[in-house]
Amino acid sequence: xxxxxxxAATNTNNPSNTNINPYNDALLTVxxxxxxxxxxxxxxxxxxxxxxxxxxxxxxQQCADFLIFDSTIQGCNWENLVECNDTxxxxxxxxxxxxx
Numbered sequence: 001x002x003x004x005x006x007x008a009a010t011n012t013n014n015p016s017n018t019n020i021n022p023y024n025d026a027l028l029t030v031x032x033x034x035x036x037x038x039x040x041x042x043x044x045x046x047x048x049x050x051x052x053x054x055x056x057x058x059x060x061q062q063c064a065d066f067l068i069f070d071s072t073i074q075g076c077n078w079e080n081l082v083e084c085n086d087t088x089x090x091x092x093x094x095x096x097x098x099x100x
Contacts, residue, residue, distance in 0.1 A: 046063075048063070
């Protein structure tokens with residue numbers, strides 16, 4: 001008789017790695033319209049982000065103190081170097097260029 005024990009791998013590349021509670025409806029739709037990759041978790045001011053694969057949330061991560069998620073580098077970066085708008089996209093242009 002052979003006994004096999006399986007343990008989950010720990011991701012050491014992220015500051016914090018938390019398994020998703022499948023019953024949390026808010027998280028179930030976060031990745032629905034996003035490509036595979038890392039994306040800021042809405043309403044956390046880029047402090048937390050999710051790993052999306054094929055439209056589903058695989059995990060959530062949280063940046064350490066003074067760091068927020070930077071979509072450009074796909075990881076945490078110093079707050080003063082990141083423009084966070086909770087979508088992972090650059091903020092919309094305010095114009096200021098010509099036209100008139």
